[in-house]
Amino acid sequence: MLPEVGNTNCYEYLKLCTGIYDDVYMMQHFGVKYRKSEMFRDIDALSGYFQKELGLKRGDVYTVFMTTTVQGILSFYALNQIGVIANIVHPLMSSEFLRETLADVRSKGVMILDLLSKDHVKTINDSGLPCLVCRSSDYSAGVKRFGAKAGEQIIKGVFPKFKNATYYSDAIAMGRTCTPAVNNADDIAVYLNGGGTTGKSKTIKLTGRAINELVQRVSDLDEIHDPGNEAEIIVLPMFHCFGLCVAIHMALCNSARIIPMMQFDARIFNRLARKNLVIGYGGIPLMFAKLMKEKHFDGPWLKNVRLMFCGGDDVSDSFLDEFNAHYEKWGAVGRLRQGYGLTEIGSVCTTNTNTDCKPGSIGKPLRGVRVEIWDDEHKRVPTGEIGEIAIAGPTIMAGYYTQDGPADLGLYTDESGEKWVLSGDLGYQDEDGYFFFAGRKKRVIIISGYNVYPNDIEKKIGDLDFIKDVCAVQGWQGDRSIVRLYASLRKPGDEEKYKETIRKTCADNFSKFYIPREIVFMKELPQTPLMKVDFMKLTQQRPGDPVVK
Numbered sequence: 326m327l328p329e330v331g332n333t334n335c336y337e338y339l340k341l342c343t344g345i346y347d348d349v350y351m352m353q354h355f356g357v358k359y360r361k362s363e364m365f366r367d368i369d370a371l372s373g374y375f376q377k378e379l380g381l382k383r384g385d386v387y388t389v390f391m392t393t394t395v396q397g398i399l400s401f402y403a404l405n406q407i408g409v410i411a412n413i414v415h416p417l418m419s420s421e422f423l424r425e426t427l428a429d430v431r432s433k434g435v436m437i438l439d440l441l442s443k444d445h446v447k448t449i450n451d452s453g454l455p456c457l458v459c460r461s462s463d464y465s466a467g468v469k470r471f472g473a474k475a476g477e478q479i480i481k482g483v484f485p486k487f488k489n490a491t492y493y494s495d496a497i498a499m500g501r502t503c504t505p506a507v508n509n510a511d512d513i514a515v516y517l518n519g520g521g522t523t524g525k526s527k528t529i530k531l532t533g534r535a536i537n538e539l540v541q542r543v544s545d546l547d548e549i550h551d552p553g554n555e556a557e558i559i560v561l562p563m564f565h566c567f568g569l570c571v572a573i574h575m576a577l578c579n580s581a582r583i584i585p586m587m588q589f590d591a592r593i594f595n596r597l598a599r600k601n602l603v604i605g606y607g608g609i610p611l612m613f614a615k616l617m618k619e620k621h622f623d624g625p626w627l628k629n630v631r632l633m634f635c636g637g638d639d640v641s642d643s644f645l646d647e648f649n650a651h652y653e654k655w656g657a658v659g660r661l662r663q664g665y666g667l668t669e670i671g672s673v674c675t676t677n678t679n680t681d682c683k684p685g686s687i688g689k690p691l692r693g694v695r696v697e698i699w700d701d702e703h704k705r706v707p708t709g710e711i712g713e714i715a716i717a718g719p720t721i722m723a724g725y726y727t728q729d730g731p732a733d734l735g736l737y738t739d740e741s742g743e744k745w746v747l748s749g750d751l752g753y754q755d756e757d758g759y760f761f762f763a764g765r766k767k768r769v770i771i772i773s774g775y776n777v778y779p780n781d782i783e784k785k786i787g788d789l790d791f792i793k794d795v796c797a798v799q800g801w802q803g804d805r806s807i808v809r810l811y812a813s814l815r816k817p818g819d820e821e822k823y824k825e826t827i828r829k830t831c832a833d834n835f836s837k838f839y840i841p842r843e844i845v846f847m848k849e850l851p852q853t854p855l856m857k858v859d860f861m862k863l864t865q866q867r868p869g870d871p872v873v874k
Contacts, residue, residue: 327544327578332510334533335574336406338540340365342578349553351577353584353601354395354464360553361580364399371403373501378491379434379455383408383506386516388432390414390423392441392587393563396459396493398573400436401563405514405533408506409433412516412528413564415854416441420448427452430516430528430726436493438587450488459493461587510534516726517566519668527735528726529668531566538719539671540575542691546678547605547632552580556601558594559585560608567672571634572607581605591619598626605632605659610640611856613648613661627655634676635663642684643788664688665762669735669746671720675760686759687752694718698754699747703737708756711763711778714748721746751778768860770799772806772838779860782810782841785834786827791815794850798864800843810841811863813850820846 327342343351343361350358375381387409391397397413404411412430414423416438423445427435435449436457442449449456506512514533549555557576561568576583581604584597589612597603603626613635616622630652635645640663649660664676665687674696677688690696697705698712706712715737721744725735736744751763764780771777779797786795793813800809810827814820824844831840851859 326548327541330510330534330537330541332508332534333537334405334408334506334510334512335514335536336368336402336505337510338533338537339402339574339578343580346552346580349580350582351553351580352395352398352464353556353582355461357464358582359395359464367497368399368402368406369503370497370500371399372406372503372505374491374496374499375403375409375434376407376503377501378496378499381407381409381433383509383512384410385433386410386412386430388412388414388423388427388430388435389563390416390435390437390441390445391459391563392416392438393559393561393568393573393585394438394459394461394587395464395585396438397436397563398583398585400457401515401569406505407503408509408512410513410516413569414518415562415564417854420445424448424452426518426528427454429728442487446487454489456487456490457493457496458487458490463493510537513723515569517564517569517668519566529566530723530726531570531668531671532723535671535720535722536570536574538693539570539673539691540578542693542720543571543575543673544579545692546676549579549581549604551602553582554602555604556582556584557605558597558601558603559583560589560594560606560612566668567607567634567666570672576605589615591615591622595619595621599624602629604629606630607634609856610635610644611852613640614644617648617651623651625655627652628657630657630659631679633659633661634673635661641784641787645684662688665714665750665752665760667746667748667750669722669748670694670716670718671722674716674718674720683755683757683759685761686755687762688760689758690760691718691720694720696754696760698752698760703739706753709753711751711753711776713766714750714752714760714762715745716748717743717745765860768798768864770797770806770808772808775836775838777808777838779808781835782808782831782839785830786810786812789826789830791818791823791826794858796850796858796860796863797841798860800865802842807842808839809843809845809863809865811845811847811850813847 348360348362351361351364352359389400389411401411434455439460510533513530515531517529519529559572561572563569662677664673666673674694675688675690695717697715699715700706700712724733727734738744749766751766754760764778768779769776782797783795793815795812797810800807851862853859
């Protein structure tokens, strides 16, 4: 079990947790392993660069516009050590989005990967901000800390010029010392962009204490047996809350050797898993589905895996059974378990475990986290009744970022003064204390006064053997509310027969209001940047209603 959080920021907690071990391997990039001493050396050097060369100070904001790389991960700890807020942004967002976020959060600089920088040079130059340019060669074999000089010259010749840029390897080589921030556990550590509990994108503020409290609780579920040797492949991006807080920070605090993937690829994942003692990883349903389709996703290496988590979207019971059976045949202890969470509460608040699991549920709350089901008056509903999922505890956000609004925007304070996150999701609790997800509150389709929950339809139809992806949304026939169902197929077939099967399945399992009036087959369903089905793009507005952007 990890030590108590105390008054530590994320950098301090990482140092506290790993201090009991020898100089074990902590990171790996392109087959090159880096020890704890090397990791902290580069974190400290980067902190010195930010503080002494850029003049960053406690409370400033710095934008990390990166894929999940060693440089991006170390930048989070380097900024946290000196009290600077890391504004971590999806690197595939548009230049317009980058321009807006740099201005909105008053960023003092930006960090970017060279391979993704070409389309953003003008935006960064126009901002007048200093830019730290990273290369995949910074931590590659044969060049270690200082990169490949030949590759650097190629990049300089191909890409447009930054007006105010420093290469990451040069910043590290400066080796400046820093003056760490103290007593800043309750300062904001990171800004993360999330979907918001109302469906509109928001910037979410998480403190170092909240992140550490989450890590301490999730660590209850498993411990590293062989520090530095046992590894976790980081397939979730660091701009994803679970990716940063659990996949990265928790793994490092437990002294697992992390292997970051800049972009998820099932073939590369399998190759890494076969060559390393991989004991855990987390992902979203689409990632696990791609793994199951990979022809080399098989073999005795699977028995090493003890910890797997699936979140970010709902997953069918039939897929969980199929996936877990694949691991079970090789004698693995671990099983793919479904949990629930959102960025506003640090990524996860309930989960099933290898020892405490109920099929179909999202599990029970983490230690010290309160989860309740509320009605519209913020009162608890009876056991088994559907209501909004509300969460309280030490892991919740400090609020949504706003320049002028209240610091705790987005939080509800109850009569006792306790702050809650109202998730915008529907669920219920059974008599055994397990929670169940029932869909997005905003996605409820009301037909003739009857509530229809798209998630129920999607789970049932997703179990059909010819369905690849499915999404049930609000549709309209004139002024009449209907269920419209979109689906992609595993392989071509008789679409009219498929539609008949879908309607019959709904009729056999639900009330008549759940039966889709319209069924549309698409080659692929649209996805959000986090690889979830983008139901907003498929949802039809009521004719005559104003367009919602």
